[in-house]
Amino acid sequence: MNEVVFVGTSDAFGAGGRRQSAYLVRGSGSSILLDCGATTATGLEALGIDRNEIDAIVVSHFHGDHFGGIPALLLAAVYGDARKRPLQVAGPSGVEERVRNAAWALGHQIEGRALGFELAFHELHAGTSLRLGGFELEAFRTFHAPESCPHGLLCRADGRSIAFSGDTGWFDELPRHVRGSDLFICECTQERQGYPYHLSLEELEPRRRELDCTRTLLTHLGPEMRARSDYRGFEAADDGLVVKL
Ligand SMILES: [Zn+2]
Numbered sequence: 001m002n003e004v005v006f007v008g009t010s011d012a013f014g015a016g017g018r019r020q021s022a023y024l025v026r027g028s029g030s031s032i033l034l035d036c037g038a039t040t041a042t043g044l045e046a047l048g049i050d051r052n053e054i055d056a057i058v059v060s061h062f063h064g065d066h067f068g069g070i071p072a073l074l075l076a077a078v079y080g081d082a083r084k085r086p087l088q089v090a091g092p093s094g095v096e097e098r099v100r101n102a103a104w105a106l107g108h109q110i111e112g113r114a115l116g117f118e119l120a121f122h123e124l125h126a127g128t129s130l131r132l133g134g135f136e137l138e139a140f141r142t143f144h145a146p147e148s149c150p151h152g153l154l155c156r157a158d159g160r161s162i163a164f165s166g167d168t169g170w171f172d173e174l175p176r177h178v179r180g181s182d183l184f185i186c187e188c189t190q191e192r193q194g195y196p197y198h199l200s201l202e203e204l205e206p207r208r209r210e211l212d213c214t215r216t217l218l219t220h221l222g223p224e225m226r227a228r229s230d231y232r233g234f235e236a237a238d239d240g241l242v243v244k245l
């Protein structure tokens with residue numbers, strides 16, 4: 001695992017003109033995309049990332065700012081890229097149906113279309129792991145809108161590990177999941193505690209020592225968070241940030 005490109009670091013509503021959740025993880029010979037928001041195709045273009053580089057898309061949960069961009073990427077794979085390489089899509093229970101239904105609703109239905117490449121779906125259940133494109137992935141339940149099947153993700157390769165919170169409010173098991181990670185991509189939508197299904201800087205600050213990982217980067221930043229210039233000792237990510245591992 002070599003680096004992570006922060007393709008999108010905004011909340012669901014594009015705070016500060018940033019893009020929705022998407023993180024490209026590059027390994028030796030393969031790359032995976034953690035989350036694929038509705039703005040992700042734009043982000044990949046803006047950053048000069050070849051869509052064909054992506055071997056797998058792994059979805060944390062079924063909110064549009066985390067998986068709503070998959071239909072457009074599939075369409076681009078067919079008509080923009082004439083893709084031949086297989087593409088894997090993984091996510092919580094029901095991922096295939098969710099993606100197919102989203103594609104249908106957006107007018108880009110998968111059924112009946114000659115894709116020209118192998119498209120495979122994999123369910124990633126909490127506490128189980130899955131090997132995809134040279135990466136070992138594991139999911140854990142988070143505290144977020146239950147109907148979205150909320151999960152965080154752990155991604156390991158080459159002796160390194162990344163933890164990604166997905167969307168979540170604070171829950172006491174979170175430190176256990178992220179412990180020992182080389183990088184923790186941590187949602188922090190809010191400045192102060194408000195909506196319980198998202199984290200806030202106010203809640204994270206006193207719990208910093210509990211997050212026992214080499215580096216934590218805050219993301220999924222809402223407007224108040226984006227407007228800040230300091231993050232009380234935390235680092236905040238921005239679109240286009242590249243972190244070497
Ligand atoms: Zn979100």
Ligand SMILES: [Zn+2]
Nearest residue numbers: 063144148167
């Ligand atoms: Zn969400």
